[in-house]
Amino acid sequence: MIIVTGGAGFIGSNFIREWLASGQEPVVNLDKLTYAGNLKSLADVEHDPRYRFVHADIGDRATVSALLRETRPRAIVNFAAESHVDRSIQGAGEFIATNIVGTFNLLEAVRAHWDLLSLSEQGSFRFLHVSTDEVYGSLAGQEPAFTERHQYEPNSPYSASKAASDHLVRACHHTYHVPVVTTNCSNNYGPYHFPEKLIPLMILNALVGKPLPVYGDGQNVRDWLYVTDHCSAIRLVLANGRMGETYNVGGRNERTNLEVVNIVCSLLDELKPRADGNSYATQISFVRDRPGHDRRYAIDATKIENELGWKAAENFESGIRKTVQWYLGNQEWVQSVTSGEYRNWMDSQYGKAAE
Numbered sequence: 001m002i003i004v005t006g007g008a009g010f011i012g013s014n015f016i017r018e019w020l021a022s023g024q025e026p027v028v029n030l031d032k033l034t035y036a037g038n039l040k041s042l043a044d045v046e047h048d049p050r051y052r053f054v055h056a057d058i059g060d061r062a063t064v065s066a067l068l069r070e071t072r073p074r075a076i077v078n079f080a081a082e083s084h085v086d087r088s089i090q091g092a093g094e095f096i097a098t099n100i101v102g103t104f105n106l107l108e109a110v111r112a113h114w115d116l117l118s119l120s121e122q123g124s125f126r127f128l129h130v131s132t133d134e135v136y137g138s139l140a141g142q143e144p145a146f147t148e149r150h151q152y153e154p155n156s157p158y159s160a161s162k163a164a165s166d167h168l169v170r171a172c173h174h175t176y177h178v179p180v181v182t183t184n185c186s187n188n189y190g191p192y193h194f195p196e197k198l199i200p201l202m203i204l205n206a207l208v209g210k211p212l213p214v215y216g217d218g219q220n221v222r223d224w225l226y227v228t229d230h231c232s233a234i235r236l237v238l239a240n241g242r243m244g245e246t247y248n249v250g251g252r253n254e255r256t257n258l259e260v261v262n263i264v265c266s267l268l269d270e271l272k273p274r275a276d277g278n279s280y281a282t283q284i285s286f287v288r289d290r291p292g293h294d295r296r297y298a299i300d301a302t303k304i305e306n307e308l309g310w311k312a313a314e315n316f317e318s319g320i321r322k323t324v325q326w327y328l329g330n331q332e333w334v335q336s337v338t339s340g341e342y343r344n345w346m347d348s349q350y351g352k353a354a355e
């Protein structure tokens, strides 16, 4: 069996659903259930006998160690993290606690467990750390995309905390020989994405007639990857990735934020037109820029494509249509995650005027 941490979040819940659908192997989901973790995202698999949920913090070494002794997993996939850049700018304490100290404690528990395994179990064990392209910093307009050899230059408290976690994972392999592998992925989108992030926020604000807050000039570029393509990359790296290596994952789908928001608006115009006949694009509102806003991210995915044969199945046009359709068809899930805490965040980030 395998352990997935942070499996109640956006990417982790998609990963667990696909894992169970694509094989027989059981999975334990260890999640602290922060504001971003929602068991409703896994409601369709909660009664599957191969699935088990454990409510715990990755930083709780005693609980993690006991779970490792009990379940003897062949692999751990570490998604658990504080993941929202704007929240890290408002206050980075939780990012340091989970992304750095939590990852360190998790690695310590894993290392102690791995030390006691037989040689053959040690050889087949895997710790896969899920990281981000943001650790590489920001690209200028025509600069080549990030390869695995690009220098780390994190610019936000979030990316700095993820960079620190990547270094701890690397050191665990180099010093103690624990078989680790790290993936650095670009912006994901798709079902179950928490609506503090650009695409789901725009869909939900559009539908309730709120402004669509585009930071700065809207010309920042992100490289969008449909979430199930990220999940297929992680499964491949887990199966065939070389230990101690890092693999960049990206969709070769660079878009400015304004392009993304306009595409979301046209899809909504087609699928759920406004009652007054106007386009949702009339709700676009340019707001104060994110402090330290990285201008452009782009991933060169040549290594994972050539070495492991990975290829994204969705392009941006197909993925964004599926995403908008999913949000239109899953308003119950949306209601369940837009709780009091969500409303507090919207107030503190965008002000009451955005209501």
Ligand code: NAD
Binding pocket: 005, 006, 007, 008, 009, 010, 011, 012, 030, 031, 032, 033, 034, 035, 036, 037, 038, 056, 057, 058, 059, 078, 079, 080, 081, 082, 083, 084, 098, 102, 130, 131, 132, 133, 162, 184, 185, 186, 187, 188, 189, 194
């Ligand atoms: P998310 O915020 O949607 O989910 C994070 C999950 O981790 C939640 O279920 C939360 O409850 C859990 N969690 C937080 N702190 C925890 C702790 N101390 N112990 C146990 N569980 C804890 O995040 P996501 O978007 O699904 O991202 C998952 C991972 O992928 C993160 O490590 C993130 O840095 C990385 N990543 C995300 C993207 C993206 O575009 N979303 C892109 C590249 C990499």
Ligand code: DAU
Binding pocket: 083, 084, 085, 086, 131, 132, 133, 134, 185, 186, 187, 188, 196, 197, 198, 199, 201, 213, 214, 215, 216, 220, 221, 222, 257, 290, 297
């Ligand atoms: O690149 C991978 C990263 O992608 C992950 O590591 C992070 O966990 C994930 O949150 C995401 O980070 P971003 O900061 O790129 O995503 P976000 O959805 O917050 O913002 C995307 C772009 O849209 C960014 O340039 C900021 C802009 N934006 C965002 C929001 C929430 C707006 O213009 N308006 C908004 O209201």
